[in-house]
Amino acid sequence: MGNKSSSSLSKPTQQQLQQISNLVSMGFTQHASQNALRSCNGNFDAALAALLNPSSNSSNSSTNSNSNSSSSNTAAASAALSRATDWRQNASVSPQRKRRNNSNGASGNQRRVGANANLTADEALARALAESMQSSSVQSTKPSSSSTSTSNSSSNSSFVTKQSNPSTKSTTKSNSSNTIDLTSEKLAPKGLSRLAKVLAPHPIAMDTVIKIIRTILTNPNNPKYRSMKWENKRFAETVKGAPGAIDFLKKIGFVDDKSNQALTLRTVDEGVLLVAMQMLQKQRRSTVYKSEVGKIEFDTVVQALLGRTPDSSEIMKRKTYSDKVPNLPIEKQGTQTLVRITLGAHTVDRRFRTDNTLNAAINYLGSLSSLIPTKIDNGEWILINTTTFPEQILDLNIDRNKTFYALEMWPSAWLELRAK
Secondary structure (H helix, E strand, C coil), X not given: CCCCCHHHHCCCCHHHHHHHHHHHHCCCCHHHHHHHHHHCCCCHHHHHHHHHCHHHCCCCCCCHHHHHHHHHHHHHHXXXXXXXXXXXXXXXXXXXXXXXXXHHCCCCCCCCCCCCCCCCHHHHHHHHHHHHHHHHHHHCCCCCCHHHHHHHHHCCCCCCCCCCCCCCCCCCCCCCCCCCCCCCHHHCCCCHHHHHHHHCCCHHHHHHHHHHHHHHHHCCCCHHHHEEECCCHHHHHHHHCCCCHXXXXXXXXXXEECCCCEEEECCCCHHHHHHHHXXXXXXXXXHHHHHHHHHHHHHHHHHHHHHCCCCHHHHXXXXXXXXXXXXCCCCCXXXXXXXXXXXXXXXXXXXXXXXXXXXXXXXXXXXXXXXHHHHHXXXXXXXXXXXXXXXXXXXXXXXXXXXXXXXXXXXXXXXXXXXX
């Protein structure tokens, strides 16, 4: 071994002793904590990063056993991040909420919400890390073979936490980039991200699953929020039939409770639930989800227009459009075209002569609701020819006055009205 530097012989200051005590409480040895602080010139954040990710340290003093232990600490710290995030939120819980949670208590593996309400955000994070280090030390006693290489590869990702001592501020600018994404597949059950994408085209089911998870996180000790009866009408209509919804719930811990004919979550893992909700929230920002929500909103508007009883003013407007619609041709006489138009979940059809123009179909829609041609003329709604592949948006500035024959919409055509 080389000669020790003169700084290693100096007596630790009160601040250094406090920093060493904080690192020891997180599960690191006193010797490793002292060496890390010494090599980082007393910078607590840098020392913690070095202990969590020893592979980035160029020092030759660490042994293989210390490297494996630190790699395990990194994986445990990643697992603790979701719990620490929830604990940070619980630090501001209201007094009424704390009294209710204290009266409910906790059982089994369920953690009491608001248990860290009296701690600061940094103290809550330190407590989360300490708990994860203790759990990882128990798991490290079990033999592992293939999992060692996986743990070593995952140790390349690191994060830097804030120092427990509020008087010391970090001077490094890389802290903002060294964060862990809660939507990362590394922190979630395998396949959960894929199932979240499968749910994206079904916004009602996705919103219902998010509401289920949020309610459980708010009331983790209340069993009634962790059980969904299969026969429940709302659950059956919104979730049960949606592709990927039941599989998603099973991935985060729900099981088929056949005795109670329900889908039940027996053990609450707040970390898994939080990651699952973050993944669904991410998909809610996707274009697929927004597109489907737009279709639902459009369908709601159209159904309201077609289903309402018109007043006297609307009756007059509809009659104006109806007077412009050509007479219905006699069936099987002359060349005709059958035009079907999809209006959200509703479909209408009408026969025209092939020498009638597309404007005749628009006037027919106006006879159903005067607002439809108005929105088409304003460009808010568009007509799409779905007869062809790929489908084509009709340019009404050009196609409105063309005949169905010229538009190749015969002997039939299928159009669809959509929001732009």
